Amino acid sequence: MLHQLKNYIKHSIKSFHLHGIHSPFVFTLEKKCLRDKAVYEQYDVMRRFRESVKNNNTILHIEDYGAGSKIFKTDERRVSDILKYNSSDRKSAEMLFRLCNYFKVNNVLELGTSIGIATHAMALSGAHITTIEGSPEVQKFAQSQFEKFSLDKVKSVCSKFDEFLINQLGTTYDLIYIDGHHDGMATIDYFNACLKLSHKDTIFILDDIYWSRDMTDAWSQLCQHVNVTASIDLYDVGLLFLRKEQLKERFYIKL
Ligand SMILES: C[S@@+](CC[C@H](N)C(=O)[O-])C[C@H]1O[C@@H](n2cnc3c(N)ncnc32)[C@H](O)[C@@H]1O
Incomplete structure (x- = not known):
């Protein structure tokens, strides 16, 4: 908690002092995407997807892959x-869609994948999504949501990340x-393993x-x-x- 608070303050200071962005690429991205205030019709579909699980009391078994949870014992x-504590919130999901x-x-x-909130948001852009989830019951639940919402461009895979990545050859992702x-x-290892699935314009997002x-x-x-x-x-x-x-440059943006 203290770590997050300290870094939140540091981030606010850096994003304020470094506000003059000289890279046209980052400047335009910030203006036209990250701070885009337009209300897309897809936001309403995202709201309905979220609503569909908001009061769902189904209990799912979770496999722990190491870092654990700060909330659940x-x-x-x-x-x-899972929606409340382990899924993208509305704003983050909207930003993923915009990106x-x-x-x-x-x-x-x-x-x-978790229960598919971010997957659904990204799929609404029309992209093909391959999404990996290691907990079988969670993956099954997400898969049923994708079917219910007719997301036919989503491929949902039940696998540990490292086992999935080791078997990937020839596919690249944007x-x-x-x-x-x-x-x-583990995050550094996943990034390095994903490099072989990238091309020069691939964007990596780390949560x-x-x-x-x-x-x-x-x-x-x-x-x-x-x-x-x-x-x-x-x-x-x-x-x-x-x-x-x-x-090579580090940018700090406070949204
Ligand atoms: C934070 S949630 C994902 C949230 C989702 N991307 C969203 O934005 O709504 C992380 C998910 O990754 C799964 N997971 C964590 N470590 C994993 C691993 N090593 N292999 C496979 N799945 C893993 C967990 O079971 C959990 O459902």
């Missing part, structure tokens, strides 16, 4: 609680969203970069990674770009 969770839309991404890889197993070393000291260290290391040029710290999530046209 058992491995049984109500769907309504997919703005970059016109065609193929997305999501590590960490956007890779890493949102699960919030352990610093919960201030979840723990360990995740923040991993985020800092990835910003310095030899393949990464620009990074954008939005506090809740971090964006990493590989595009060579961009100088």
